[in-house]
Amino acid sequence: MSAKVSLADAPKTMTVPLLDLRAQYATIKGDMDAAVHAVLDSARFIGGPEITSLESEIATYCHAAHGVGCASGTDALLLALKALGVGKGDEVVTTAYSFFASASTIALAGGTPVFVDIEADTYNMDPAKLAKAITSKTKVIVPVHLFGQCADMPAIDAICGPRNIPVLEDAAQAIGSEWQGKRAGEMGAMACFSFFPSKNLGGIGDGGMVVSNDAALADKVRLLREHGARPKYHHHILGQNSRLDALQAAVLRVKLRHLEAWHGSRQKNAALYRELLAGTNVGLPLARAEARHIYNQFVVRTPKRDGLRQHLTDAGIGNEIYYPRPLHLQECFAELGYKEGDFPVSEAAAKETLALPIYPELTGEQIAYVSAKIHEFLGPRSG
Ligand SMILES: Cc1ncc(COP(=O)(O)O)c(C=O)c1O
Numbered sequence: 001m002s003a004k005v006s007l008a009d010a011p012k013t014m015t016v017p018l019l020d021l022r023a024q025y026a027t028i029k030g031d032m033d034a035a036v037h038a039v040l041d042s043a044r045f046i047g048g049p050e051i052t053s054l055e056s057e058i059a060t061y062c063h064a065a066h067g068v069g070c071a072s073g074t075d076a077l078l079l080a081l082k083a084l085g086v087g088k089g090d091e092v093v094t095t096a097y098s099f100f101a102s103a104s105t106i107a108l109a110g111g112t113p114v115f116v117d118i119e120a121d122t123y124n125m126d127p128a129k130l131a132k133a134i135t136s137k138t139k140v141i142v143p144v145h146l147f148g149q150c151a152d153m154p155a156i157d158a159i160c161g162p163r164n165i166p167v168l169e170d171a172a173q174a175i176g177s178e179w180q181g182k183r184a185g186e187m188g189a190m191a192c193f194s195f196f197p198s199k200n201l202g203g204i205g206d207g208g209m210v211v212s213n214d215a216a217l218a219d220k221v222r223l224l225r226e227h228g229a230r231p232k233y234h235h236h237i238l239g240q241n242s243r244l245d246a247l248q249a250a251v252l253r254v255k256l257r258h259l260e261a262w263h264g265s266r267q268k269n270a271a272l273y274r275e276l277l278a279g280t281n282v283g284l285p286l287a288r289a290e291a292r293h294i295y296n297q298f299v300v301r302t303p304k305r306d307g308l309r310q311h312l313t314d315a316g317i318g319n320e321i322y323y324p325r326p327l328h329l330q331e332c333f334a335e336l337g338y339k340e341g342d343f344p345v346s347e348a349a350a351k352e353t354l355a356l357p358i359y360p361e362l363t364g365e366q367i368a369y370v371s372a373k374i375h376e377f378l379g380p381r382s383g
Contacts, residue, residue, distance in 0.1 A: 005272060005276075005364035005365070005367065005368050006276070006368065007276055007368055007371060007372050007375065008368075009364065009365055009368045010365070010368040010369040010371070010372035011365060011369055013315070013316065014316065014365075014366065014369050015316040015317075016316065016317045016318060016357050016362070016366045016369060016370055017318040017357065018318030018319060018320055018355070018356075018357050018359075019198055019318070019357070019359050020359055020361060020362075021197060021202070023359070023361035024262075024359070024360065024361060027258075027361070028254060028255070028258065031254045032251060032254055032255075035250040035251055035253065035254045036247060036250065036251065038250060039246050039247050039250045042246075044246055045245055045246050045247065046243055046245060046246065047243070047246070048246050050246040050249035050250045050253065051069050051243075051244055051246060051249045053249070053253060054067075054069060054209075054244070054249040054252055054253050054256075055067035055068060055069055055209070057253065057256055058175075058193070058209055058211065058252075058256070059185075059211050061175070061176070061183075061256065061259075062175070062176075062183050062184065062185030062186060062191065062193075062211045063182070063183045063185060063186035064185045064186050064191070064211035064212060064213050065212070065213045065215065065218075066211060066212050066213070066214075066215060066218035067209050067210070067211045067218075068209060068210045068211075068218055068221045068222050068225065069207065069208070069209050069243065069244030069249065070207075070208045070209065070210065070221075070225050070242040070243065070244055071206060071207065071208065071225075071241075071242040071243060071244065072194065072196070072206040072207065072208045072242075073101065073172040073192060073193060073194025073195070073196060073199075073208040074101040074104070074105060074194075074208070075208055075225075075240075075242040076172075076192035076193060076194070076208035076209055076210045077101055077102070077105035077142075077168070077170060077172075077192045078105040078108055078109055078240075078242075079210060079221045079224045079225055079240075079242060080168050080190045080192055080210045080217075080221060081105055081106060081109040081111065081140065081142075081168065082109050082220075082224055083190070083210075083217050083220035083221045083224060084139065084140050084166055084168065084189065084190070084217070085139065086106065086109045086110065086111040086139050086140055087109065087110040087111065088110045088111070089111075089112075089137060090110070090111040090112065090137060090138075090139035090140075091111065091112050091113075091114045091135060091137040091138045091139060092106040092109075092111045092112070092113060092114065092138070092139055092140045092141070092142060093114045093115075093116060093130065093133045093134065093138060093140075093141045093142065094106065094113060094114075094115065094116075094125075094141075094142040094143070094144065094170070094327075095115065095116055095117070095118050095124070095125045095143070095144055095146075095327075095346070096115040096116065096117060096118065096326045096327050096328045096342075096343040096346040097117075097118045097123060097146070097323065097326050097327070097343075097345075097346035097349055097350065098144040098146060098170070098323070098327060099144075099172070099173075099322075099323065100327065100330070101172070102142060102144050102170050102327070103115070103327045103330075103333070104332075106142070107333075111139065112137075112336070113327070113333065113336065114133050114135075114138070115133070115327060115328045115338065115342075115343060115346075116129045116130055116132075116133045116343075117129050117343040117344070117345045117346055118146075118343075118345050118346050118349065119345070120345050120348070120349070121285075121286035122146075122149055122151075122285075122286055122288060123146045123147060123285075123299070123349060123353075124143065124144065124145070124146050124149065124150075124151040124152065125143040125144065125151045125152075125156065126345070127151075127152050127155035127156050127158075127159060130156060130159050131159050134159070134163065134165070138163075138165055139165070140165065140166050140167070140168050141156065141159075141160050141165055141166075141167050141168070142167075142168045142169075142170050143156050143167065143169060143170065143188075144170040144172075144173075145169060145170065145171050145173060145174030145177055145184050146173060146174075147173060147285065147293075147295070147296055147297040147298075147299055147322070147355075148173050148174050148177050148200065148266075148293055148294040148295050148296035148297065149174070149177060149285075149287065149288065149291045149293040149294075150174060150177050150178065150179035150184055150187075150291055150292075151169075151179075152179070152288075152290075153167070153169075153179050153182070153187040153188070154179070154180070157187075166188070166189035166190075167187070167188040167189060168188055168189060168190050168191070168192065169184055169185065169187060169188040169190070169191035169192065170191075170192055171184040171185060171191045171192060171193050172192060172193060172194035172196075172199070172208075173194070173199065173296040173297070174294060174296065175193050175199070175200055175201050175259070175294070176200065176201075176259060176260070176263055176292075176294050177291065177292055177293060177294045178291065178292035179290050179291055179292075180290045185211045186213065189212065189214060189217065190210055190211070190212040190214070190217055190218075190221075191210070191211050191212070192208065192209070192210055193208060193209045193210075193211070194207075194208050195207035195208060195209070195244075195248065195252055198296075199296060200259060200262060200263060200266070200294055200296050201252060201255055201256060201259050202255070203248040203251055203252050204247070204248065204251050205245075205247075205248055206248075207244050207245075207248040207249075207252065208244070209244070223236065223237065223239060224237065224239040224240065224242075225239065225240065225241075225242045225243060226239060226241070226243065227239045227240065227241060261360075262360040263294045263295075265360035265361070265362075266294065266295040266296075266298075266358055266359070266360055267293070267294075267295060269295070269298070269358050269359075269360070269362050269367060270285075270287075270293070270295045270298050270358060272364060272367045273298060273356065273358075273367055273370075273371060276367065276368060276371035276372075277300070277371050277374060277375075278381070279375070279380060279381055280371075280374055280375045280378050280379065280380060280381055281302065281378040281379055281380065281381050281382055282300045282301065282302050282308075282374055282378055283300060283301030283302060283352075284300060284301075285298060285299050285300070285301075295358050297322060297355045297358065298355065298356050298357075298358035299322065299353050299354065299355045299356075300353070300354055300356060300374070301349070301352045301353050301354070302352060302354070302378060303351075303352055304377070304378065305321075305351065305352045305353065305354050307377065308354060308374065308377050308378065309321070309354055311373060311376070311377040312354075312356075312370070312373055312374070312377075315369075315373045317356075317357070317369070317370050317373060318357055319354055319355060319356060319357075320354075320355045321350075321353065321354060321355070322353065322355050323350060324350055325350055326343060326346040326347055326349075326350050327346075328342055328343055328346070329347075356370055357370060
């Protein structure tokens with residue numbers, strides 16, 4: 001991508017998907033196909049060397065000692081919460097503005113989700129509001145590293161540490177992101193990752209992983225993901241079947257070799273958007289100086305979000321709202337008793353945010369086109 005791209009480079013019309021996984025596949029097709037065929041030839045589909053190798057490679061990448069693969073990011077959260085002992089009567093604090101699984105897994109583990117509001121500029125848990133959400137029943141805190149930027153972990157730790165409450169990082173969107181040089185995965189008691197295809201490191205189906213520097217916790221997750229059995233058919237605890245399959249592991253190992261370069265391309269794309277959108281009336285995502293943002297999403301903001309969304313869609317530009325309804329207002333959590341107005345920062349974000357295409361293979365011309373269409377709709381920056 002040329003550094004010299006300007007709005008004048010925008011074509012009159014083109015198509016820009018939100019994500020183009022075929023473009024990524026084209027760049028690594030030979031290695032991906034070979035990895036898939038090697039698994040087919042081995043006929044080792046569950047467990048085996050691809051899984052153990054990926055577990056240790058991801059753990060190393062995340063500066064953690066242990067990695068435990070599982071069936072999805074959702075299961076990673078559920079298994080980690082169970083390993084931390086969450087059950088009936090326990091409260092677990094997370095943010096009101098995240099993907100559903102950040103909260104559903106708390107309830108699925110038997111606990112009660114307790115929400116806190118987010119920071120208006122990073123969309124991450126607001127540490128200033130955390131202490132008020134903690135009670136004698138609080139068992140775990142789950143900050144979410146939303147859109148690829150870490151939550152302010154030292155500030156969260158300063159509240160949880162003295163109270164001896166473990167922190168579980170929901171790092172589903174944030175593999176490789178950092179806060180003050182510390183990587184997602186090494187800052188909490190445990191961290192959970194998703195390999196959903198749209199993530200920076202995405203598989204060819206569902207997949208997830210729990211990482212931890214605590215051998216006992218990692219071992220508990222290992223036990224829980226395989227029916228709580230050790231050895232086979234001797235069940236110590238009630239576990240589940242949540243394994244990462246060898247096909248996913250083999251593909252993810254190929255992709256992991258490119259992950260740093262892909263992060264770099266996403267960061268360059270974000271920088272170009274910032275440059276080209278500086279003159280228009282759209283809110284740009286804040287990348288904190290302490291953070292290494294890996295831009296799983298590039299989320300802009302405007303009170304005219306719904307109109308902008310329609311304008312971009314009509315212009316052939318893929319976009320998405322992450323997330324249109326905050327978690328405390330979801331019907332399935334009605335019995336928790338939250339109401340509109342409880343978390344105004346999350347509620348405003350749900351009305352105003354829009355994710356733009358940011359994937360690594362995006363061209364400068366495509367970014368110029370998206371930016372020109374935003375200028376066209378929102379006009380010059382005021383104030
Ligand atoms: C913040 C967050 N947590 C958890 C998950 C769940 O991951 P998965 O879709 O792999 O189950 C996701 C996935 O989108 C996510 O974005």
